[in-house]
Amino acid sequence: MTSETADPLDTAVIAPAADPGFLQRYGASIEYILIPGAALAAALITFGGFVALFGKSPLDLYWYMYYGAFGTWFSWQNTLTRAAPLILTALCTALPAQLGMVIIGGEGALLIGALAATSAALALQSMPPLVVQLAMVVAGMAGGGLSIMLAGGLRHYRGVNETISSLLLVYIALAILNHLVEGAMRDPASLNKPSTREIGAANMIGSIPGTDVHWGLVFGLVAALAAYVLIYHTTFGFAARVAGGNIRAAKIVGLSVGQLILTICFLAGSCAGLAGMVEVAAVQGRTNANLAVGYGFTGILVAFLARQNPLAIIPVAILLGGIGASGGLLQRRLGLPDASVLVLQGIIFVFVLASDALYGRIGFLKGKS
Amino acid sequence: MDFGGISRRHLLQGGAALGLSAAAGLKPAFAAETTIGFIYVGSRDDYGYNQAHAQGAAALKKLPGLKVIEEEKVPETDAVEKTIESMINLDGATLLFPTSFGYYNPHMIKMANKYPKLHFEHCGGLWTDKDPKNAGSYFGYIDEAQYISGIVAGYTTKSGKLGFVAAKPIPQVLRNINAFTLGARLANPKATTQVIFTGDWSMPVKEAEATNSLIDQGVDVLTCHVDGPKTMVENAARRGAFVCGYHVNQSPLAPKAYLTGAEWNWEALYPKFVKMLAAGESIPNFYRGGLKEEIVKVSPYGEAVSDEAKKHADEIKAKFMADGYTIFKGPIKDNKGNTVIAAGTDRGQKDPELEKMDYLVEGVLGATS
Numbered sequence: 001m002t003s004e005t006a007d008p009l010d011t012a013v014i015a016p017a018a019d020p021g022f023l024q025r026y027g028a029s030i031e032y033i034l035i036p037g038a039a040l041a042a043a044l045i046t047f048g049g050f051v052a053l054f055g056k057s058p059l060d061l062y063w064y065m066y067y068g069a070f071g072t073w074f075s076w077q078n079t080l081t082r083a084a085p086l087i088l089t090a091l092c093t094a095l096p097a098q099l100g101m102v103i104i105g106g107e108g109a110l111l112i113g114a115l116a117a118t119s120a121a122l123a124l125q126s127m128p129p130l131v132v133q134l135a136m137v138v139a140g141m142a143g144g145g146l147s148i149m150l151a152g153g154l155r156h157y158r159g160v161n162e163t164i165s166s167l168l169l170v171y172i173a174l175a176i177l178n179h180l181v182e183g184a185m186r187d188p189a190s191l192n193k194p195s196t197r198e199i200g201a202a203n204m205i206g207s208i209p210g211t212d213v214h215w216g217l218v219f220g221l222v223a224a225l226a227a228y229v230l231i232y233h234t235t236f237g238f239a240a241r242v243a244g245g246n247i248r249a250a251k252i253v254g255l256s257v258g259q260l261i262l263t264i265c266f267l268a269g270s271c272a273g274l275a276g277m278v279e280v281a282a283v284q285g286r287t288n289a290n291l292a293v294g295y296g297f298t299g300i301l302v303a304f305l306a307r308q309n310p311l312a313i314i315p316v317a318i319l320l321g322g323i324g325a326s327g328g329l330l331q332r333r334l335g336l337p338d339a340s341v342l343v344l345q346g347i348i349f350v351f352v353l354a355s356d357a358l359y360g361r362i363g364f365l366k367g368k369s
Numbered sequence: 370m371d372f373g374g375i376s377r378r379h380l381l382q383g384g385a386a387l388g389l390s391a392a393a394g395l396k397p398a399f400a401a402e403t404t405i406g407f408i409y410v411g412s413r414d415d416y417g418y419n420q421a422h423a424q425g426a427a428a429l430k431k432l433p434g435l436k437v438i439e440e441e442k443v444p445e446t447d448a449v450e451k452t453i454e455s456m457i458n459l460d461g462a463t464l465l466f467p468t469s470f471g472y473y474n475p476h477m478i479k480m481a482n483k484y485p486k487l488h489f490e491h492c493g494g495l496w497t498d499k500d501p502k503n504a505g506s507y508f509g510y511i512d513e514a515q516y517i518s519g520i521v522a523g524y525t526t527k528s529g530k531l532g533f534v535a536a537k538p539i540p541q542v543l544r545n546i547n548a549f550t551l552g553a554r555l556a557n558p559k560a561t562t563q564v565i566f567t568g569d570w571s572m573p574v575k576e577a578e579a580t581n582s583l584i585d586q587g588v589d590v591l592t593c594h595v596d597g598p599k600t601m602v603e604n605a606a607r608r609g610a611f612v613c614g615y616h617v618n619q620s621p622l623a624p625k626a627y628l629t630g631a632e633w634n635w636e637a638l639y640p641k642f643v644k645m646l647a648a649g650e651s652i653p654n655f656y657r658g659g660l661k662e663e664i665v666k667v668s669p670y671g672e673a674v675s676d677e678a679k680k681h682a683d684e685i686k687a688k689f690m691a692d693g694y695t696i697f698k699g700p701i702k703d704n705k706g707n708t709v710i711a712a713g714t715d716r717g718q719k720d721p722e723l724e725k726m727d728y729l730v731e732g733v734l735g736a737t738s
Contacts, residue, residue, distance in 0.1 A: 068459070078451045078454070078455060183738075191495075191540050191725060192470060284446070288471075290444070290446055291446075324448075328451075328456075331439070332440060
């Protein structure tokens with residue numbers, strides 16, 4: 001996170017010709033683009049080698065990946081549709097990370113959010129669609145937010161490790177979902193696929209006009225921007241980062257750490273809960289076990305690849321959405337198994353994590369040669 | 370979008386470019402042949418549900434003028450909508466087989482409405498006249514084959530205790546458990562079937578635990594209804610119990626322990642569908658059948674099956690083939706003592722009441738909830 005700025009005296013003396021002012025000012029920013037970019041390129045080259053071992057041409061691979069993810073307007077829509085829930089679930093990990101907390105329970109918050117949103121819609125069937133939709137947003141965000149706030153509270157008041165508790169809460173959420181969907185909330189007509197009743201076609205939020213990408217993408221973009229402003233341009237965000245840097249120092253300067261933890265965890269969970277609401281209101285139209293497909297877990301990967309930066313989450317989610325979108329084409333054209341997408345995700349993850357060691361160590365970016 | 374530029378740049382890459390630019394959307398290249406897309410929810414070599422469909426797809430690959438494309442591990446979310454569209458837009462598919470139950474509503478219905486000129490065939494859904502005309506659902510009365518398995522199991526068991534590893538207490542599964550038990554009690558009126566529900570379609574660890582615990586209780590013949598019977602078959606064979614397979618023929622996994630099994634016969638059905646379309650006929654929107662219609666079949670008997678069992682099983686099979694046999698023939702009591710089918714009532718295979726089955730018949734040990 002902290003890249004050292006170069007010693008001004010040093011640069012002034014040794015490299016006057018290389019526009020030290022520019023590098024000094026933007027070196028750190030360039031690093032944030034250059035290093036992940038290089039890590040991504042290295043991962044793609046490694047994956048190409050892996051594919052070559054199976055006797056497939058890496059050039060074909062890169063072409064199909066590009067074509068399937070970004071090569072046509074359809075491919076773009078496919079990519080963006082897959083990216084939409086990932087932006088929101090990634091925020092569930094990235095926001096608490098500002099406080100130094102590792103929350104990996106986005107999947108559970110998504111499921112609880114979906115259940116809460118569905119319940120709200122089913123309870124308000126006679127209301128106009130806009131009211132129902134607003135109620136779904138509020139219920140979904142509150143449900144998801146409370147579930148992650150629980151993990152934050154356990155951490156703050158009882159000293160329970162938030163990583164473990166948030167993960168275990170995922171299984172509890174899934175059990176609650178299955179219990180309700182197969183029991184109290186089951187639509188008797190859903191014979192072989194236990195599901196809740198449908199929220200009704202009028203209450204669905206539909207797609208962004210002119211595309212078939214659902215509104216979840218816009219929700220995600222707005223949430224990511226809001227999170228960025230909150231963390232980097234408000235005193236609240238500053239306080240959170242201080243507490244994340246050194247919790248004792250934060251207490252000494254009088255910050256209310258408990259309040260920070262609960263608020264941030266609630267906001268984080270409400271993002272994942274909103275993703276759950278969108279899955280119900282834009283995709284499935286009801287709640288059933290199909291909601292638990294791992295968006296919450298992929299979101300953790302996105303957050304770490306984005307180095308927990310809310311803005312960087314957007315391109316990373318689109319990248320992973322694109323990998324998912326092109327995965328089908330790799331199966332169909334190159335005959336690669338589905339698991340190859342996971343292999344690529346894993347390779348990217350390892351390279352990006354390893355590249356962390358490079359920050360502040362690339363000589364020319366410091367203005368030294 | 371910016372399509373020409375991509376192709377042009379790609380052409381510069383030489384080599385594979387020629388073939389690829391055809392793939393890049395110049396559809397006439399495929400006009401001569403029909404492209405058929407298969408979508409599986411799990412892996413296509415799971416020795417189970419998905420492999421059964423992949424075997425059907427493999428049968429189509431042998432026919433001239435057909436191009437078969439496949440994609441595995443596609444979740445039951447908007448991902449399947451995107452896979453369908455990707456197959457249509459990027460591969461030119463005109464006939465699609467999304468094979469998992471949860472693909473049907475809303476996903477496949479939505480795509481069928483969006484692409485009214487293409488054909489969609491779904492396994493297991495219940496097509497009604499409210500659904501689009503270019504969509505259809507097909508399924509098999511595999512309980513007929515389970516009934517035959519039950520007869521063989523009833524003759525083979527020494528303890529009189531049979532075991533059934535099941536996913537969820539939904540009508541399709543309950544019907545199989547009941548048919549298996551009724552068949553077994555035809556051979557051995559004292560036989561019982563202990564059922565264990567694992568809670569989901571693919572839970573290998575729970576399936577192994579269930580298998581072991583059934584054998585520990587004295588069960589000596591097992592069968593199952595989960596997506597991949599491999600776990601149950603291998604574990605049971607290792608413990609010295611006999612097995613009846615499901616979905617596909619699992620005898621390669623346990624040559625000595627395998628008695629017989631209830632298999633899908635998609636390799637007979639799919640070529641029929643394609644021939645109907647080629648002849649300009651339409652595939653009936655609601656297509657069902659059993660042994661007689663060659664939608665399901667019974668695995669060849671294993672070496673441990675007695676001549677007496679073979680004779681009885683073959684006799685009943687012949688009656689099914691002649692359309693002269695009813696499994697659910699009153700009086701039938703459930704395992705709580707209530708009469709569920711009154712004396713004198715015959716529930717033939719097409720009876721819609723059977724699609725709503727929510728009970729376990731007398732002789733089954735276990736509960737639906």
